[in-house]
Amino acid sequence: MNASTDRIEKQILLKAPRSRVWQALADAESFGEWFGVRLEGQRFVPGQITQGYITYPGYEHLLMQVEVQRVEPERLLSFHWHPYAVDAEVDYSQEAPTLVEFTLEEVDGGTLLRVVESGFDRVPASRRDEAFRMNSGGWDEQMKNIERYVG
Template identity: 35%
Template sequence: MEHGMIERWIHIEASPENVFEVLSDPAYVRQWWPDDADFPVRAGGDGWISFGDPAEGGKRERLTVVDVVRPRTFSFRWTHEDGETAGPGNSYLVVFELEPVDGGTLLRMTETGFRERGWDEATAAAAHADHVRGWDFFLPRLPVAVAKRAA
């Protein structure tokens, strides 16, 4: 099985502008993905997201914004260690591409970086499977957050 990339497509009944805001603004990101988030929405912006309360065993992950092209592309690297500059070999790259289609937005999400981490096959496969489960849980929440913003 290939563990190099995760790719998902989703059609959202909203404009690319609305979808982009919910994908990129930490106030909206918290509504569909992590429990908390803080990062500037600009290329090179460095911040974090967290799943659960880190003080109670939750996990905080670093996040560095790579590309912001409103309302077409938003990408970031995440899970790199404190003190490291995010790049191939130490982080995952998530890219959201938005295209206006049929009065809504076709969103393509890809995540790469599993092979580039230098892990053995079992570790790469486990990380890939974990992220597949995560995206399959979180991405369906995105249209709900977009609809809530539009209301």
């Protein structure tokens, strides 16, 4: 396993209290607002599936589905999903999912948010590089989105 190909790591200092950042992450409806997915009426519950349609133009036909792993208030939210699952003709359910972990840390000036997505080495080789590249860029965008949302 190669850390540089297996995992994406991003972080951002958010000028907001940890409780505000946690609410934006752990409340599924709030998460959907900044992340760009319809999660109205849903919750993030460990062991359960949360799903909704993407709201980004051109991707509205795609259903984002996550299986929530851990919810540790104001510290950690994690879920499994299938990275860059954008082909409606493909059944991704047989693939090993990646693990997305959001961790919060109180620091001077606000809250440090870290996102780590790991498990790309288990994504089928035929789509691994593209999934890694697209999700890496996607997490850059999502860091800006949550910064706007909590700011």
